[in-house]
Amino acid sequence: MKVSAVLGVDIGTSSSKGVxxxxxxxxxxxxxxAHxxxxxxxxWVEMDADVWWQEFVSLTRDLLAPGDVEVVAVGVSGMGPCVLLTDAANVPLRPAILYGVDTRSTDQIAQLNERFGADEILRRCxxxxxxxxxxxxxxWVAENEPDLYQRARRLFMPSSWLAVKLTDEYVLDxxxxxxxxxLYDTDDHDWYHPWAAEIAPGVVLPPLRWPGDVAGRVTAEAAAVTGLPAGVPVITGTIDAWSEAISVGxxxxxxxxxxxxxxxxxxxxVAARVTDPSLWGTVGALPGTRNLAGGLATSGAITAWLRELFGSPDYPDLLRLAEASGPGxxxxxxxxxFAGxxxxxxxxxxxxxxxxxTVSHDRGDLxxxxxxxxxLGVRHNIETIEASGGDIRRVVAVGGGTQGGLWTQIVSDVTGRAQVIPAQTIGASYGAAFLAAQTGWTVSIExxxxxxxxxxxxxxFAADYDELYGLYRELYTxxxxxxxxxxxxxxxxxGAARTDASKEQRNEGVAS
Structure with a gap:
């Protein structure tokens, strides 16, 4: 007899995960x-949307291969906010532009602030x-790739891209x-059409739903490709960090x-709408909730980069060396x-x-x-959140970096905050599965x-880290x-390197 289960898939920055x-x-x-x-x-940080779908199909077929599970609902989530523009037939026009790690739109930010007013944007959005x-x-796409943009009709993110591939429904949470x-008014909970018409002309913005709402049902075509049963519900889904928050309550x-x-x-x-120009004020993943959010552009990306420089030793070995290095x-x-x-x-x-x-420092120190x-970056954000009117009463840790214990211990030592860690820290895919489960089961995340x-x-270690934090703030300034x-x-x-590469390619072409 098959076991009833829900499928959760998350498209992350460095990998896609399914449960x-x-x-x-x-x-x-x-x-x-991994990708x-x-x-x-x-x-500039981009990704081909075809990878998102190919990995969803690969993950799903792998998870269903033993044939002992009956999937009753599908949950999706993904990194974001991303910008994937397609034509009216859902054909991508260019690689997706990723979230805040992609910093290309500096000029457009200045232009939009000038056009609509920075204070008014903050108030409305x-x-x-x-x-x-x-x-x-x-x-940015409209200004820098106008010929391509003329064909743009739809806007997707990883979660909504999976939803449309599975259900043929064009939605966003x-x-x-x-x-x-x-483009969105956080008080009205709707697209702000006067600005959207000017900023994104020709693009039909998707109908809006909440992350746990059903986007549609798996089509026969998607069922044939993925191995999922046709007709099972697929939730609308959301951005991975908010799905992670759901996964740990x-x-x-x-x-x-x-x-x-x-x-x-x-x-x-937060209990009520809070805004601060140095943070992100958003609506929550659950109806009626609001968030004040922030993010570091790189964290695990730096440790992965160091590991590669060190010759790819195992992470437990690096954590052991880092622990031996000691505070500071x-x-x-x-x-x-490292990415702005x-x-x-x-x-x-x-x-x-x-x-x-110094020449005496080793891999563990780095x-x-x-x-x-x-x-230190988390502490800076926490202080900013609380200065803005936030009231942090409980800190919950989630994600792959919680494994091993040292990283979470360092963050607690630096911030002076306890962190609760749930049994399951797999993250966004688990949160997506939980939302999917609510389409047919009565379940609680607790x-x-x-x-x-x-x-x-x-x-x-508090005094040492207080001193280090002061130096951290001073070093940036x-x-x-x-x-x-x-x-x-x-x-x-x-730019110079690209010019040289182009010349070399032309010379090779002449020689051949």
């Missing part, structure tokens, strides 16, 4: 597909324009829409979710701005810095400094995923001009 979960919240099977984003220029704003990236600044007023992944997301649930990484301090930075400095031209290096840099661990800050100048040089260097 099968039974009615009691037990993960029956999980599967992962890479494209970085064609400094500040809940967030100031930044590299996170999907609306500004639509404007309210939370994702609220990150399409300045971090949706109550006062909760703050910390998502440990390729990037770091912070999602704080033997006098090292890192700014984690999102909140709270909103500086796409910021760059990573490793200060205090790895420790990277972990501490994330903690029963599915109870808290099993609390990471307490260690008081003996004092190095900002140099970092911006180097960012400009990187753009020029890449």
């Amino acid at each position: 099968l979960v039974d009615v009691d919240g037990r993960v029956l099977r999980s599967s992962t597909r 890479e984003v494209s970085r064609p220029r400094p500040g 809940g967030s100031a324009l930044s590299s996170q704003a999907a609306g500004a990236k639509v404007a 309210h939370h994702s829409a609220s990150q399409c600044t300045p 971090a949706q109550g007023v006062g909760d703050l979710m910390l998502m440990y992944g390729t990037t770091m997301f912070l999602v704080h649930t 990484a033997r006098g090292l301090l890192m700014l984690p701005y 930075e999102r909140t709270p400095i909103l500086d796409p031209q910021a760059r990573g810095i490793l200060a205090g290096l 790895y420790r400094a990277a972990l501490e840099a994330t903690g 029963a599915w995923n109870p808290v099993t661990e609390v990471c307490e800050p260690r008081a003996e 004092s190095s900002k001009r140099v970092a911006h100048a180097l960012a400009a040089r990187q753009v020029r260097f890449l």
Whole structure:
């Protein structure tokens, strides 16, 4: 007899994950597909949407292969906010432009602020324009790729792309829409059509639903490709960080979710609408909720980069070396701005810095400094959230970075905040599965995923980390001009390198 289960799939920055979960919240099977984003220029981060669908199909067929599970609903989520423009037949016109790690829309942000007013955008949309704003990236395509844009008719994100491929329904969730600044009005919970008509002419913006609402049902065509039963419901889905918050029950007023992944997301649930120009004010993933959110542009991306530089040792070995290094990484301090930075400095031209290096420092020190840099960035965001009117009462950790214990311990030590860690930290795919389960079952996340661990800050390290945090804040301010100048040089260097490559290709063509 087959076991009834829900399928949850999340399209992340560095991998796609799928899980099968039974009615009691037990993960029956999980599967992962690693991928890479494209970085064609400094500040540009893209991905081919075909990869999203191919990996969904591969994950689903892998998970269903034993034939012992009957899928009764499908949940989807994905990184965001992203901008995938297609024609009217849902054919992608270019690779998707990813969320705040892609910083290309600086000029469009300035133009939109001038056109509509920065204060008015913040008031209506809940967030100031930044590299996170999907609306500004639509404007970038319209301005820089006008011939392509003339064919644009629809706007997708990873979750809505999976939904349309599975159901033929063109929808988007309210939370994702609220990150399409300045296209969405967070008070009216609807597209703001006067601005949308000017910023995204010709694009028919999708009908809006809540993440747990049913988008549609698996079509016969999608069933044949994926192996899913035709007719099962597919939820609308949402952005991965908000699905992660659902997966650990971090949706109550006062909760703050910390998502440990390729990037770091912070999602704080507030009692009423709160805005701050250095944070993101959004509607929540659940009806009636509101969030104040932030994010580091790089966190796990830095540790993965270091691991590659070190010759790809196992992560447990690097964590052991980092633990031996001790608090303060033997006098090292890192700014984690390797892809610019999102909140709270909103500086796409910021760059990573490793200060205090000597020839006596080793791999463990560098790895420790990277972990501490994330903690320092989280502390900066927490202080900004609370200064803006947030009220953080509970911190919940989720994501792959919670494994091993050291990273979460460092963040607690640096911030002085305890973190609760649930039994299941697999993240967004589990949250998507939970939302899908609610289409047919009566379930609670507290029963599915109870808290099993609390990471307490260690008081003996508080003074050292207070001093390091002061230096961290000072280092950005004092190095900002140099970092911006180097960012400009990187753009020029890449342009020169591309010109040389083009000449070489032309010469090869003549020689052949």
